[in-house]
Amino acid sequence: MSGALLEVNAISVSFDGFKAINNLSFNIDSGELRAIIGPNGAGKTTFMDIVTGKTRPDEGDVIWGDDNVSLIKKSESDIANLGIGRKFQKPTVFEDQSVSDNLTMALRNKRSTFAVLFYKSSQKDRDAVATIAGDIGLKDHLDQRGGDLSHGQKQWLEIGMLLAQEPQLLLVDEPAAGMTVDERNQTVALLKHAAKTRAVVVVEHDMEFIQNLDCKVTVLHEGSVLAEGKLDHVTKNQTVIDVYLGR
Numbered sequence: 001m002s003g004a005l006l007e008v009n010a011i012s013v014s015f016d017g018f019k020a021i022n023n024l025s026f027n028i029d030s031g032e033l034r035a036i037i038g039p040n041g042a043g044k045t046t047f048m049d050i051v052t053g054k055t056r057p058d059e060g061d062v063i064w065g066d067d068n069v070s071l072i073k074k075s076e077s078d079i080a081n082l083g084i085g086r087k088f089q090k091p092t093v094f095e096d097q098s099v100s101d102n103l104t105m106a107l108r109n110k111r112s113t114f115a116v117l118f119y120k121s122s123q124k125d126r127d128a129v130a131t132i133a134g135d136i137g138l139k140d141h142l143d144q145r146g147g148d149l150s151h152g153q154k155q156w157l158e159i160g161m162l163l164a165q166e167p168q169l170l171l172v173d174e175p176a177a178g179m180t181v182d183e184r185n186q187t188v189a190l191l192k193h194a195a196k197t198r199a200v201v202v203v204e205h206d207m208e209f210i211q212n213l214d215c216k217v218t219v220l221h222e223g224s225v226l227a228e229g230k231l232d233h234v235t236k237n238q239t240v241i242d243v244y245l246g247r
Contacts, residue, residue: 004030012059024224035203036201036217038221048203093154102157103132103161171203
């Protein structure tokens with residue numbers, strides 16, 4: 001897989017006179033694992049809000065896929081259906097349902113009222129759930145309630161629910177927050193595995209986590225790209241040191 005999957009072209013957006021995104025441009029390639037870092041207020045969350053249709057830019061465009069589809073006037077549901085999945089920082093799962101049921105409900109099946117009311121589990125769906133559960137480290141927890149999982153396991157389950165929808169691009173917001181060291185290491189492995197079959201963009205503050213992802217890093221500052229490259233490269237950039245690392 002190669003070539004630009006997502007093109008962010010000179011987008012800007014202001015909130016009450018504050019320019020949250022300022023002429024931001026960069027591309028995400030198909031099958032790429034990318035990390036986005038930057039200080040608070042750098043525009044990381046606003047960037048994801050724009051890509052997923054939650055926020056409309058004042059200027060610029062966001063182009064998606066081989067058909068060069070503009071996303072800026074599409075609804076959040078339309079963008080999700082095009083193949084863009086987003087995981088927020090706080091995990092949201094169906095706590096009274098089992099891990100298996102959570103994943104089954106997320107599978108990319110027909111969503112009409114009739115189809116939902118008369119849904120019957122197929123071997124294909126059960127196999128898909130088992131595969132995803134293995135990928136996210138929950139194959140031994142399929143019968144466990146979502147609400148009984150640890151914080152890290154809930155994060156993995158939500159990522160699994162997004163993977164069940166077969167997105168081409170997965171946006172993940174601060175997945176390492178609140179995790180143990182072992183959970184963070186397993187999350188790194190999970191995201192690397194997911195990036196073998198789709199693009200994965202990770203917004204994170206944990207520099208050790210980013211280092212372990214071993215991928216290209218985009219540094220945002222005041223709504224623009226400040227630097228790009230491997231983490232070791234960008235952290236030697238004097239401007240990055242001044243505005244982000246503070247040393």
